[in-house]
């Protein structure tokens with residue numbers, strides 16, 4: 001470890017308990033103190049730079065310390081940093097809501113704010129349950145989810161997710177959900193198309209809806225990409241079928257676009273690729289360009305109307321968080337949306353995504369790569385022990401961690417999910433930076449799979 005980083009690492013390890021981390025790992029790989037960021041790069045106290053190939057946990061869109069977002073946050077800071085959103089309001093949250101409604105699938109006209117992704121999922125789950133109660137169907141109280149899905153870490157969000165590593169220990173604390181096999185196309189048989197596999201997998205959902213519609217409040221999905229579940233992807237046809245089936249069975253559809261929204265999959269929202277409108281759409285992460293914590297749940301007029309009543313009926317949605325709709329976060333979000341409009345980000349991303357995909361697919365021939373898959377600005381490489389059978393490495397060997405450690409040595413922040421090495425860069429990444437990311441991932445794969 002460089003001497004300039006050492007004092008901060010010592011102080012950090014004395015008091016900071018890091019997220020999603022076995023702290024003992026830091027004996028071997030100490031945390032890296034970051035002094036500043038610029039564009040797609042982070043810089044530590046020793047002046048070493050790291051290319052942020054994972055957008056700092058999938059949040060950053062337009063680079064670190066983006067001058068336009070900085071200016072918007074600074075201007076807002078001079079006016080108002082925070083105000084209670086119950087009984088009071090402010091222009092940034094009003095204008096942001098107008099802009100989001102204009103961008104979202106038609107009919108999502110109401111925005112309920114929270115301050116992180118998991119809380120948005122809690123809001124959607126509670127609202128759906130509460131809606132059915134308000135309209136006189138209190139028996140509709142269960143949730144249907146996909147295997148391998150992820151929706152956050154708070155107890156409700158954890159319950160409707162299905163990543164064993166995060167969920168198993170807490171199972172006694174979690175509500176019981178109905179879990180349906182995922183349309184994940186990594187599982188498709190040889191020769192079957194993504195659309196064919198996704199369509200076939202829908203039979204499981206159809207039968208779950210048939211059996212459980214009377215007691216189901218909502219189905220929750222990550223549209224197109226199950227990110228924390230290893231960047232597993234599926235075809236938009238699944239979402240079209242799901243929308244139609246939810247309508248037929250009178251079950252809500254919750255689209256968790258927390259990771260895939262804001263251009264990640266090639267369209268502004270992933271749901272657009274299926275031409276559907278969910279009943280609830282959860283947004284966070286890229287909502288503020290990755291600047292500040294903020295989330296929102298967008299929903300429809302009929303759902304809003306089911307809560308609109310005399311106070312004494314006690315039908316209102318009395319959920320709140322202190323920092324709900326924080327003005328600084330809303331200002332960052334508006335600046336980020338302005339960049340999309342002014343810079344033609346989605347078109348620019350098509351060229352970047354094509355380059356990223358072409359370079360990453362060079363790894364398809366690697367003897368320990370089972371698949372390279374892509375959806376827009378998300379590319380994932382499935383590292384396996386045996387290419388023919390797709391047998392994974394034993395998880396305890398932590399091969400992905402070896403890729404992570406190598407990439408850091410080479411100045412790239414890659415953070416594989418298990419043995420899935422992936423790229424989810426900020427949209428300001430250049431083709432040359434993409435080349436560096438892919439080259440370093442290839443080296444990391446060679447090293448991680450050689451023994």
Ligand code: PMP
Pocket residue numbers: 116117118119121150151152153222227228256257258259260284285
């Ligand atoms: N849903 C999805 C699809 C996510 O990827 C995440 C975060 N990785 C969350 C919910 C939870 O968001 P947060 O970490 O802000 O609570």
